[in-house]
Amino acid sequence: MPTRDERVSALLEQLSAATPTPGGGSAAALVGSIAASLVAMVAGLTVGKKAYQSVAHEMRYVLTEALNLRDELLACADRDSAAFNAVMAAYKLPQQTESDRTAREKAIQSALQSATEVPYQTALYCSRVLELAEIVVTKGNKSALSDSGTAACLAEGALQAALLNVAMNLSAISDEAFTTIYSQERERLSAQAHAKRHRLFQMIAERLGA
Amino acid sequence: MPTRDERVSALLEQLSAATPTPGGGSAAALVGSIAASLVAMVAGLTVGKKAYQSVAHEMRYVLTEALNLRDELLACADRDSAAFNAVMAAYKLPQQTESDRTAREKAIQSALQSATEVPYQTALYCSRVLELAEIVVTKGNKSALSDSGTAACLAEGALQAALLNVAMNLSAISDEAFTTIYSQERERLSAQAHAKRHRLFQMIAERLGA
Numbered sequence: 001m002p003t004r005d006e007r008v009s010a011l012l013e014q015l016s017a018a019t020p021t022p023g024g025g026s027a028a029a030l031v032g033s034i035a036a037s038l039v040a041m042v043a044g045l046t047v048g049k050k051a052y053q054s055v056a057h058e059m060r061y062v063l064t065e066a067l068n069l070r071d072e073l074l075a076c077a078d079r080d081s082a083a084f085n086a087v088m089a090a091y092k093l094p095q096q097t098e099s100d101r102t103a104r105e106k107a108i109q110s111a112l113q114s115a116t117e118v119p120y121q122t123a124l125y126c127s128r129v130l131e132l133a134e135i136v137v138t139k140g141n142k143s144a145l146s147d148s149g150t151a152a153c154l155a156e157g158a159l160q161a162a163l164l165n166v167a168m169n170l171s172a173i174s175d176e177a178f179t180t181i182y183s184q185e186r187e188r189l190s191a192q193a194h195a196k197r198h199r200l201f202q203m204i205a206e207r208l209g210a
Numbered sequence: 211m212p213t214r215d216e217r218v219s220a221l222l223e224q225l226s227a228a229t230p231t232p233g234g235g236s237a238a239a240l241v242g243s244i245a246a247s248l249v250a251m252v253a254g255l256t257v258g259k260k261a262y263q264s265v266a267h268e269m270r271y272v273l274t275e276a277l278n279l280r281d282e283l284l285a286c287a288d289r290d291s292a293a294f295n296a297v298m299a300a301y302k303l304p305q306q307t308e309s310d311r312t313a314r315e316k317a318i319q320s321a322l323q324s325a326t327e328v329p330y331q332t333a334l335y336c337s338r339v340l341e342l343a344e345i346v347v348t349k350g351n352k353s354a355l356s357d358s359g360t361a362a363c364l365a366e367g368a369l370q371a372a373l374l375n376v377a378m379n380l381s382a383i384s385d386e387a388f389t390t391i392y393s394q395e396r397e398r399l400s401a402q403a404h405a406k407r408h409r410l411f412q413m414i415a416e417r418l419g420a
Contacts, residue, residue, distance in 0.1 A: 003218055004217070004218050004219040004222075005217060005218070005219065006217065006218050007214070007215060007216065007217055007218075008213055008214050008215070008216050008217075008218060008221060008240075008284070009214040009215065009284075011218060012214075012243060012244070012247045012280055012284065015244060015247035015248060015250075015251060016246075016247040016248075016250040016251055016254070016276070016277060016280060017251060017254065018251060018254030018255050018257075019251075020255070020353075020354070020357075023248070023251065023354070023356075023357045023360075024248060024354075024356045024357035024358075024359070024360030024361070025356070025360075027244050027245075027247075027248055027357075027360055027364065028360055028363075028364070030218075030244065031241050031244060031364055031367070033222060034222070034225060034237050034240065034241060035237075036226075037222045037225035037226040037237075038225060038226075038233070038234060038237055040225075040226040041225060041226055041227060041228060041229075041233065044226070044227065044228030045228050045230070047228075066226070067226060070222055070226060074218070074219075074222065143230075144230070144233070144234075145378060146233075146234045146235070146374045146375045146377070146378035147230075147233045147234035147237075148234075149234070149371065149374040150233075150234030150235075150237055150238055150371035150374060150375065151234070153238075153367045153368070153370045153371035153374065154237065154238070154241055154364075154367050154368065154371055156367060157241070157363045157364050157366060157367020157368070158363070158364065158367070160363045160411075161359065161360035161363035161364055164356045164359040164360060164363065164414060165356045165360065167356070167415075167418055168355060168356035168418065171418055171419075201370075204374060205377075208377055208378065208381055209381075
């Protein structure tokens, strides 16, 4: 059943179960989707309020994009489980003959690359959610500042989590051109998000105190 | 409907809607519950594995406690919405007479204190999830290291988010004895979690490379 149709209790049972999927990659995508939902909520609580008339257009744009990211990230949760299941299926391919082993290794490497691309995409989406969270933290309805801040904390946590899943898969991939690019991207996104989190914490503290 | 019985799509719709509840406090608790689920998963994937026989007892204990925290945190999601709704109801009390206004202010302050205690409890539970995540990161099944790391990232993000919700309510509370205690606790938990996150990132990088 797709994640969107699951009941929360059933989803948590599946995550808790001693089976590899759904696992960390799916959980990270789901949390990114929750963060995007909160950004949409704050944008919605800002649009139409007189005191925030000057940012109404920007908030309408944030609202639309956040809802879109919410849905994309939820889809990533399912794609992550599918990609990981494909890796496990490849590991189970026959390894009797030399040609079996070559085919199996090729299938494993191909599946691992796909299983890297999904959490990388999740991280990219989360980094966009984090940018939108920054907009609602700085310009959104101040009554919902803790919701904006929550969106930022959760998007950043989900992003770092997704990147750990990228790193885990990279450690088993033999194509150096692939691992070099994704390692660089991983470090770039992680450092960028870490710095943004630090800046946002300061902004929130200032806006709370003001 | 309690969060546990909601479908994921409906829950995300509610979070995205331009209504204050469910909001950041509930989202933080839900994400803490997701993190606890992942800790339980890794503990379950470690128990019974020959290579991890020496930590089997510890993992059984981690599994039980993580499942318990998963359920407690999910309950916090509902308690947070209820507590916030009580604050909004108090703000709507009549303010015609002097005695109305005194009663209203008393009701608001009392509701705000309850609405502070719930995310504080969420943060405490998340800090416990983070401790358990550290155990599975360092001693759990290495094949699930990215799941352990994901649990840590998500628990820490949820903890910081819950503490923002504490701070937001504190800013409207007049009882100085109350705000002093909770402000100190908030800073202590936040700094502790931030330091643990930093340490865990290093541990994960080392264990991934080893």
